[in-house]
Amino acid sequence: MPSPAVATPPRPVEPFLPFTRPTIDDATIAGVAEVLRSGWITSGPQVKAFEASLSEYFGGRPVRAFNSGTCTMEIALRIAGVGPGDEVITTPLSWVATANVVLAVGARPVFADIDPVTRNIDLGRVEAAVTPRTRAIIPVDLAGLPVDRDRLGAIARRHKLRVVEDAAQSFGSTWKGRRIGSFGDFVSVSFHANKNITTSEGGCLVLNDEREAALAERYRLQGVARTGHDGMDVEFPGGKFNMTDVAARIGLGQLPHAGEFLARRRELARGYFEEFGEPSVRSLGIGLPVQDFTDCNWHMFQVMLPEALPGVTRAAVMEEMRSAGIGTGVHYPAIHLFTLYRRMGWKEGDFPHAEHAGRNILTLPLFPAMGRSDVTRVVRALSSVLRAHAA
Numbered sequence: 001m002p003s004p005a006v007a008t009p010p011r012p013v014e015p016f017l018p019f020t021r022p023t024i025d026d027a028t029i030a031g032v033a034e035v036l037r038s039g040w041i042t043s044g045p046q047v048k049a050f051e052a053s054l055s056e057y058f059g060g061r062p063v064r065a066f067n068s069g070t071c072t073m074e075i076a077l078r079i080a081g082v083g084p085g086d087e088v089i090t091t092p093l094s095w096v097a098t099a100n101v102v103l104a105v106g107a108r109p110v111f112a113d114i115d116p117v118t119r120n121i122d123l124g125r126v127e128a129a130v131t132p133r134t135r136a137i138i139p140v141d142l143a144g145l146p147v148d149r150d151r152l153g154a155i156a157r158r159h160k161l162r163v164v165e166d167a168a169q170s171f172g173s174t175w176k177g178r179r180i181g182s183f184g185d186f187v188s189v190s191f192h193a194n195k196n197i198t199t200s201e202g203g204c205l206v207l208n209d210e211r212e213a214a215l216a217e218r219y220r221l222q223g224v225a226r227t228g229h230d231g232m233d234v235e236f237p238g239g240k241f242n243m244t245d246v247a248a249r250i251g252l253g254q255l256p257h258a259g260e261f262l263a264r265r266r267e268l269a270r271g272y273f274e275e276f277g278e279p280s281v282r283s284l285g286i287g288l289p290v291q292d293f294t295d296c297n298w299h300m301f302q303v304m305l306p307e308a309l310p311g312v313t314r315a316a317v318m319e320e321m322r323s324a325g326i327g328t329g330v331h332y333p334a335i336h337l338f339t340l341y342r343r344m345g346w347k348e349g350d351f352p353h354a355e356h357a358g359r360n361i362l363t364l365p366l367f368p369a370m371g372r373s374d375v376t377r378v379v380r381a382l383s384s385v386l387r388a389h390a391a
């Protein structure tokens with residue numbers, strides 16, 4: 001008698017690995033539920049407590065919380081008095097918010113190409129781009145790698161410019177041992193869901209003094225200035241940019257984990273360098289980020305795909321990675337090549353390094369809940385996708 005067929009056990013399917021995922025603990029979730037039950041869910045005591053904790057985190061500087069890390073930059077520019085007729089120098093390789101806020105206040109963005117190694121704005125080009133109309137610089141710490149704060153500060157002082165640090169991605173990064181945000185001029189941070197700490201959506205602005213903080217509060221909510229119980233006046237229009245207590249409670253639950261999240265991100269980034277350092281992987285010509293384990297918060301691990309691969313687009317690589325159960329991202333296409341900016345006169349060839357990055361950069365999964373084996377899985381999958389096309 002033939003023996004009954006034995007069913008082959010199905011191969012375990014590895015769960016989908018997104019390129020990022022927030023880590024929110026049960027205490028925070030319970031805390032949010034408490035806020036929801038409290039009867040006060042918009043801006044209130046949680047926002048005040050979050051601002052106080054952030055101020056402590058940033059060395060005692062005044063901090064105000066907002067509903068994004070975009071409005072924070074716009075408000076900083078407004079406080080600095082930047083407006084029509086002014087120029088603001090920034091990088092073409094960032095989330096488009098960085099340049100859009102310059103347009104929002106009626107000023108003109110002036111792009112300076114990136115340094116292809118750091119992928120951050122090239123400060124030599126910043127200096128060359130200064131004109132009598134320049135009022136401010138918005139540097140971006142892409143992927144958390146800080147822009148050289150010594151050179152930046154020297155340029156700003158030399159040309160009497162304000163600086164709005166777009167530190168959306170560099171929460172927890174340092175410069176020569178000093179935490180980003182604890183020094184400098186305006187510092188804008190994002191707490192968007194994919195950031196190193198999150199409030200789901202949100203941001204904060206580190207300011208220089210209480211006068212600026214009071215102005216930030218007015219820009220945050222319709223320009224309203226209150227006195228006593230019933231005094232209210234409006235001298236200029238503000239927006240609707242306040243953070244809710246629900247969001248602030250998430251942030252309060254995230255902040256104590258910032259150090260451990262950072263350590264984990266660094267460990268995983270080290271893992272990536274180990275895996276990409278394997279001779280058979282190295283030969284694929286994938287460009288790696290700067291190996292900075294001192295200052296960078298490893299907000300993202302971004303590689304540069306080899307441009308010369310025949311017949312393979314980045315989109316195809318992303319699709320094949322997705323089929324292998326791995327999410328990837330693009331941060332970012334070059335800003336000056338968006339239709340809005342092309343209409344203002346920019347074109348291909350204006351910023352070759354940013355354009356090269358914009359075409360080839362790829363963000364790989366990196367978040368605290370990942371395991372070291374996930375890193376191996378990502379690098380193996382990417383290598384085999386590229387090898388298949390190189391063959």
Ligand SMILES: Cc1ncc(COP(=O)(O)O)c(C=O)c1O
Pocket residue numbers: 067068069070071094095097098140166168169190191192201202203
């Ligand atoms: C570099 C950079 N600038 C600005 C922002 C805007 O932050 P938000 O999304 O909180 O408005 C982001 C967020 O993605 C960012 O990565």
